[in-house]
Amino acid sequence: MKYYSLNQIKATANTSFEQAVIQGIAPDKGLYFPNEIRPLDPSFIKNIEQYSDQEIAFEIIKQFVNGEIPDKELKEIIAETLCFDFPTVKVEANVYALELFHGPTMAFKDVGARFMARCLGYFNKNKTDQQVTVLVATSGDTGGAVASGFLGVKGVDVVILYPSGKVSDIQEKQLTTLGQNIVALEVDGVFDDCQDMVKAAFLDPELKDQNLTSANSINVARWLPQMFYFFYAYKQLKNKHKDLVFSVPSGNFGNICAGIMAHKLGLPVKHFIAATNINDTVPVYMNTQKYEPKASKQTISNAMDVGNPSNFVRIQNLFDNDFNALSALFSSESYTDSQTIEALKKIYKNNGYIADPHGGVGYLGFKKYQEKNPETTGVFLETAHPVKFLDTVEKALDITLPIPEQIKSVIDKEKTSIAISTFEDLKNYLNSRG
Numbered sequence: 001m002k003y004y005s006l007n008q009i010k011a012t013a014n015t016s017f018e019q020a021v022i023q024g025i026a027p028d029k030g031l032y033f034p035n036e037i038r039p040l041d042p043s044f045i046k047n048i049e050q051y052s053d054q055e056i057a058f059e060i061i062k063q064f065v066n067g068e069i070p071d072k073e074l075k076e077i078i079a080e081t082l083c084f085d086f087p088t089v090k091v092e093a094n095v096y097a098l099e100l101f102h103g104p105t106m107a108f109k110d111v112g113a114r115f116m117a118r119c120l121g122y123f124n125k126n127k128t129d130q131q132v133t134v135l136v137a138t139s140g141d142t143g144g145a146v147a148s149g150f151l152g153v154k155g156v157d158v159v160i161l162y163p164s165g166k167v168s169d170i171q172e173k174q175l176t177t178l179g180q181n182i183v184a185l186e187v188d189g190v191f192d193d194c195q196d197m198v199k200a201a202f203l204d205p206e207l208k209d210q211n212l213t214s215a216n217s218i219n220v221a222r223w224l225p226q227m228f229y230f231f232y233a234y235k236q237l238k239n240k241h242k243d244l245v246f247s248v249p250s251g252n253f254g255n256i257c258a259g260i261m262a263h264k265l266g267l268p269v270k271h272f273i274a275a276t277n278i279n280d281t282v283p284v285y286m287n288t289q290k291y292e293p294k295a296s297k298q299t300i301s302n303a304m305d306v307g308n309p310s311n312f313v314r315i316q317n318l319f320d321n322d323f324n325a326l327s328a329l330f331s332s333e334s335y336t337d338s339q340t341i342e343a344l345k346k347i348y349k350n351n352g353y354i355a356d357p358h359g360g361v362g363y364l365g366f367k368k369y370q371e372k373n374p375e376t377t378g379v380f381l382e383t384a385h386p387v388k389f390l391d392t393v394e395k396a397l398d399i400t401l402p403i404p405e406q407i408k409s410v411i412d413k414e415k416t417s418i419a420i421s422t423f424e425d426l427k428n429y430l431n432s433r434g
């Protein structure tokens with residue numbers, strides 16, 4: 001198995017896993033994609049409850065690592081990555097929340113960030129002379145997870161770009177307070193400006209000696225491990241429910257793309273819903289077949305404030321760019337902030353469950369689907385802990401949330417960031433480092 005750039009044809013695939021991880025994005029700015037996706041042994045999926053989460057992760061990921069990390073080390077990487085649980089919690093009849101927030105930064109990004117950090121550490125371990133810079137754009141949760149996942153990793157500097165004033169207070173603390181090899185650049189703009197600057201940096205000849213890579217889901221080592229927890233939800237629910245539908249709060253579309261990859265590996269899923277906030281580029285596309293990215297707008301589910309989702313091109317590729325095939329398994333709906341607040345209130349009032357605004361959007365996505373498909377069971381992804389959106393959730397539900405240990409450790413630390421406005425500012429910063 002090799003990787004190829006989605007700006008090329010599959011037959012050009014000649015990039016190893018190591019190269020794809022180290023480069024982050026292909027030299028022609030295309031996203032890397034595997035040239036082969038081999039379904040897992042059906043008996044493995046049928047008997048999945050007999051396997052531990054770590055064993056499942058190993059079975060899923062090994063074809064994509066392609067022997068470039070020996071099995072023993074890969075199993076160690078997986079064990080260190082998956083140091084927390086992924087429970088499915090019943091919210092109401094036939095509706096479950098898949099909680100992805102029990103890790104160090106309380107968001108699903110912990111899985112990919114921890115896995116990628118360790119893969120990069122493995123590939124770098126004998127390269128004493130080479131310092132790699134991980135550039136990452138965040139609309140909220142990726143930044144903190146990457147900061148935590150890469151903190152102190154030998155040979156790696158991390159530079160996080162985030163839109164000033166557009167992430168929650170706790171998210172900002174998580175990405176601006178760790179110090180050591182982590183630097184935060186506070187961008188006067190929106191998430192898409194941050195993402196565009198990161199992508200431009202990879203192509204800039206004046207930055208070619210900087211050994212830049214990406215820790216956004218454009219990097220295969222960040223994206224692919226996100227398949228794991230779709231299998232964990234199935235493992236927990238398969239004997240209770242048929243016809244599982246996943247409703248995935250979606251911004252950059254890496255998570256739902258990983259879910260569809262899991263389906264390609266053989267995971268039985270009836271339907272995927274990409275639930276968005278008013279940043280509705282994909283829902284509009286699904287109605288009009290016109291893909292028209294627009295500047296992102298600020299919402300209470302800020303991690304999804306993305307106007308030009310990087311991974312949609314991967315999703316289209318998974319369906320051979322056939323719209324009919326895509327729309328048979330995938331749909332997308334958008335919701336406003338006031339609908340999201342109403343959903344949080346309803347979930348809490350009827351069931352006592354506290355969802356975060358992203359989970360609220362995911363819940364709405366399934367409820368709409370369920371109106372026409374009452375026999376299905378929905379799993380909406382709780383992508384981040386409600387405490388990360390403290391003001392919004394406390395105000396909506398009129399409650400006080402206890403602060404978990406992971407958050408207490410950053411909440412009183414002092415923020416350190418460098419303000420930038422343009423790509424030139426980013427270049428100057430990168431070139432100014434010793």
Ligand SMILES: N[C@@H](CCOP(=O)(O)O)C(=O)O
Pocket residue numbers: 137138139140141142143215216217218251252254255303304306310
């Ligand atoms: N939702 C993200 C935006 C970046 O997405 P990624 O999965 O490509 O890193 C965030 O929280 O920063």
